[in-house]
Amino acid sequence: MKPRVDIRERLSDQEVASVVALVDAATEADSVRPLNEHVMLHLRYGGDPGARVVLLYDGDELAGFAHVDPTDQVEGPSGELVVHPAHRRRGLGRRLLETALTESGGRLRLWAHGDRPEAGGLAASMGFTRVRSLWQMRRSLFAPLPTREVPAGVRLRAFDPATDEEAWLKVNARAFAHHPEQGSWTLDDLRRREQEPWFDPAGFFLAVRDAGSTEGGAPTGAGDRLVGFHWTKVHGDDDPHAPHGHNAIGEVYVVGVDPSEQGSGLGKTLTLAGLCHLRARGLAQVMLYVDEDNPAAIRLYESLGFTRWDVDVMYRHS
Ligand SMILES: CC(C)(COP(=O)(O)OP(=O)(O)OC[C@H]1O[C@@H](n2cnc3c(N)ncnc32)[C@H](O)[C@@H]1OP(=O)(O)O)[C@@H](O)C(=O)NCCC(=O)NCCS
Structure with a gap:
């Protein structure tokens, strides 16, 4: 038949x-x-x-x-x-x-x-041609994490929607200038996520310098300059976006460093700060997505104990 x-x-x-x-x-x-x-x-x-x-x-x-x-x-x-x-x-x-x-x-x-x-x-x-390959990497959070000093003059604080949205959009666009999907986020894109049940400013770390101490980054409404960030996310069992059938798991959602501060180790410091936060929340595991053609990011995550867990490949026709 x-x-x-x-x-x-x-x-x-x-x-x-x-x-x-x-x-x-x-x-x-x-x-x-x-x-x-x-x-x-x-x-x-x-x-x-x-x-x-x-x-x-x-x-x-x-x-x-x-x-x-x-x-x-x-x-x-x-x-x-x-x-x-x-x-x-x-x-x-x-x-x-x-x-x-x-x-x-x-x-x-x-x-x-x-x-x-x-x-x-x-x-x-x-x-069809193969155009993109997205890795999911994972790491256990049971093992202790190394501690790391923040670079001199940099402080970490939590994101505040009242003062930091514009600065975050600017630094995100600059950090992801070569990654249109992430770099072109608008205020609407950001606010939509702020409305999600998983949104938690306490897990959204900003690296800031005092206003006047740097030309780089972007000024916030709180009187400092944003130079980098690490936005973490927790997927729970009752979260419709959660990876299937898992208990709660943390995610390195987005890490970005302003080009003026790249190469100084700030990305690693921010990533670790987020991992410590997720570990302190009692989560057993953390995951992240990264493009296969971003070897610098993959090397950073491997140096922090992440390994490849899964891969999604995109093929395109005309
Ligand atoms: C990929 C998948 C959809 C193929 O289904 P299928 O019905 O077996 O494929 P077809 O019989 O129509 O095969 C069409 C062509 O695909 C290619 N192909 C299929 N199976 C293949 C295999 N095991 N290895 C290499 N090529 C293969 C061949 O070119 C084949 O043509 P041929 O039989 O003349 O050599 C099936 O294996 C599947 O469901 N996999 C899991 C889901 C998945 O990967 N989806 C993404 C699809 S892009």
Whole structure:
């Protein structure tokens, strides 16, 4: 019987259960989850208007699943797909990807998890190019952490939304000038995160110098100059953004140092201050995301005991 494709915006409870069973079977076979948390949430609770799911049936059995999200106006449509392990190498992956491409108008960013050869093979065979590889690194927080002096003239204090937003946006843009996704954050982007249940200024460290002592960084409303920051985050069990099925885990969310202060060890000092904070909160583990093509950051995190835990690869079509 010819495989049958069904394109939908919402799924019934029974269909969601079939997709979850397919995802579990693939996770078991590949040792990595094929879909990110956002897609799993979309499945369970409905998601961004306009996003589509593709169900691929072989007879009565659900053999493949794809999710296409055309809502990102800046970066373009994105998607993920998975074929049940018992139905692989029969052209179903190709069929799903062709359907996803048609749904997205021929332009698609495809995310694959775990950097496995079959994903790379399928993507290449359909004319996709590998454009980005995002590492997730982790470290235990049980082991004690080294202490480190802050550079002379620098103080660490907590972020205060009342005085520090503008300065933070400036230093973030300067620190991430070569990383458009992070460097182009606006006041709206920042405030949206301040509204999140996980937002905690006590875990958002700023490195500041006295006003007048430096031309670098950016002046804050508190009368000092911001030269670097480390924003930590805690994912809890009841946090919808949490990595699947874990107890609370800390995250090095963003570390940035103003170019005027780079190379002085401030990045390491700030990272350690955040790790000590997370450890003091009783968390057992900390994770972070870093681009594979950022060897300086990877070296810093490795020197602090982080190792690669997982990798997400992005392939792009036109
Ligand atoms: C990647 C995946 C979707 C492939 O599904 P599939 O139905 O087995 O793929 P197809 O049979 O359609 O294969 C199409 C092409 O992909 C490539 N491919 C598929 N499996 C491969 C493997 N194990 N090694 C190398 N290339 C592979 C080949 O070029 C293949 O063409 P060919 O059969 O003519 O050689 C499937 O292995 C899967 O679900 N993996 C987990 C989820 C995932 O990685 N998703 C991201 C996809 S980019």
